[in-house]
Amino acid sequence: METIPLETHLRSLLPVDGTREALITSVIPRLLQSVAAVADALRKAHNVIAAGTANTFGDHQLNVDVTAENLIRNAILNCPSIVKASSEEDPVERPVHPASSSSPTEQYTLAFDPLDGSSIISANWTVGTIFSLWDGASALNQLPSRAQIAAILGVLGPRTTAIIALRMPDTAPSQPVQTCLEVSLDPYTSTWHITRPSLRLSPRSTYFSPANLRAAAEDEAYMSIVNGYITRQYTLRYAGGLVPDVVRMLVQGQGVYLSPATAGSKAKLRRLYELCPLALVVECAGGEAVDPVDGCRVLDKEVRDCGEKGALVCGSAMEVGEAVGKLLVGTGEMGA
C-alpha cells in the first residue's frame, strides 16, 4: 500500500496561492535531511568513544553537540529562505547567507537546539533535535502565536522519526491550517514516510511526566499534584528529555508534562529553543502549553532575548488546566 508523499500531503494542507512554496519544497526537506544526518552522526559516535582517551561518552558529549550544530548549519546553507538562524549552542541571531545574496520572497528565521537531552545521551536513551521556524527576519519581539509558523522535533532513537507541526495564522478562517504529524525515515532510501498523519491529544489523560521534580520538595502544590496522580494510579513515564517525553504523549494520544519553577529550583527550559516549538507542537495536536508561573499561554508571550528561560505545563488540555490551577494557587498568583 502506497502512502502519500510528504510534499504532496503538505501541499494539500497549505494555501494554494504558492506563498509557502519554499517552506514545502526547500525548508522542511532540508531540516528533515539534517535530522537524518544528526542521527547518522550519533550512530557513529562510538568511534569518538573508542578512539578517544576517555572511555565515557559523557566526556565527548560536546563533540557530538558540535557535530550536530555543524551538520544543521551546513544543511541550511542550501536553503535561501532561511535568512537568519540562532541555536542553543550559539544563541545569537545571525544571517545565514552573505549580504550579497538575492532576497527570497519567503523569509524565515530558524531557532534550533541541535541535540536536546544531554543528561541521557550517555545511557543511549532517545534524544532529540528541535527546530522552531518564524516568519520574517527575527524570532525576537514577535508574538509566537502569530509568527512561529512551524516546529519540527527530530526523534533520534532506535528509529529516526520526526514530528512536524504547522500553523499559518494568516490563513483565511475558512481554510485553517494547523497540523501535527509524524514521519519516519527509511534509512536505505533516505525517504521520510508519513507514519501518523494526525496526532491528537485527548483532553484527559492517565499519564504524567513530572520534570524538575526537585521543585516538589519546596512546593507543596507540586508535591500534592504528583501525589494526586499516584493516588489516582496515573502511569509514570519520564525520560528527562523534552523531545522524547513530549513525543511519547503525542504518540500515546494523552499525557501531562510538568516543569514548574520555584525559588530554589529555577525554570530550566529555554523559551526560544524549547518552550515555543514544543508549545506549537502540543497546540497543533489539540493540547495546551502554559507557563505555570503566571498562567499565561506560552505562545502569548514574546521572546525578548535568546537566553530567556521559562516553566512549562503542557499536554492534555484538562490536565494542564487543573495542574496550572493548583500551581497558581500555591504561588498566590490566582488571587492576584
Add this chain to the structure above:
Amino acid sequence: METIPLETHLRSLLPVDGTREALITSVIPRLLQSVAAVADALRKAHNVIAAGTANTFGDHQLNVDVTAENLIRNAILNCPSIVKASSEEDPVERPVHPASSSSPTEQYTLAFDPLDGSSIISANWTVGTIFSLWDGASALNQLPSRAQIAAILGVLGPRTTAIIALRMPDTAPSQPVQTCLEVSLDPYTSTWHITRPSLRLSPRSTYFSPANLRAAAEDEAYMSIVNGYITRQYTLRYAGGLVPDVVRMLVQGQGVYLSPATAGSKAKLRRLYELCPLALVVECAGGEAVDPVDGCRVLDKEVRDCGEKGALVCGSAMEVGEAVGKLLVGTGEMGA
C-alpha cells in the same frame, strides 16, 4: 588510540584452562551479532508502518517482536554450545540443534527476551534485548547465583550498545571472574568496541526509578519511599523499560530501581527472562538485586517454571537495603 578487542579482553579475565573457549569465541559473539541484527530490523520497522494498513506502530508491534525472536533463533543455530533455548515469546525450553548433533564440551542454556519495552517502542524510545546464559542443559531448578554465568543486555537506541556481565562461580577464589562492561557497535564494520571496561554502582545514589508506581496508591510503604526521594531531591528518571532504566543506572554509576508488588498490583517482571539476567548485571557492577516481597536476593531463588514473575528492587547497595527494609516492614515480613 587502539582499544583492546573484546575477545582479547574477555580471554584475559577467564580461566586459562580453555573451559570457556566456546563462550568467548562463539556464544558471546553470536549473541552480540543478533543484537546488531535486531537493531537493524528495528530501524527498518518504518517500512512495516508505511506499508501496512494501520498507521500506528503499536498495531505492528507483534511483527517486530516476532522478527527479533526469529533473528535470535537463527543466530544461535550456528552456535553448537547453546544446546537449549527458551524465550519470553515461546517460554518452553527446547533443544536448539537436532538430536543427532555432536555433543559439545561446553553446554549452555539460553533464556531471552527478544524485545523488552513494548510500552515505549511506539514512541521511538530506547528498548532492549535481554539474554540470560546458564551452565548446562536447563535454566530451571538450578541456583541462579551458581548456574547463570552470563547476561547480555542489548540497548537499542540512537546507538547500538550492549552490557555484558560475566560471573564464573566455579573459578578459584584467587582468580575471581566477575565483570560488567559496555560495548558499542560500529555500524559500518559491525565490530563491537569496549567503551566502558568496568561499570560500577556506588553504594549510595541520588537517582531513583519507581516502576509499578500504581502499587504506591495502595502501599503506604512504597508511597513513603517515593515521597522520601522527592523530599531529599533525588533525581527521577523512569523510561518504563527495564533495559534502558537499569543501563542508565550503570552508566550513571548509581541509582535505585523499584518494582514492588501488592495485592492489587501484582509482580510484573518475569524471573527467567528479566529478573535473573538483570540481577546478574547489577551484582556484577557491585550493586544488589532483591525481591522486596521476602527480602531474598533474586539470584538465591531457583526458577521452577519459565512463566514465573517476581518483584524487584535493585541498584546501589545501600539504597536497595533501605528501600527493601521499608517495604518489608510495610508488609509485615520483617517481623516474620
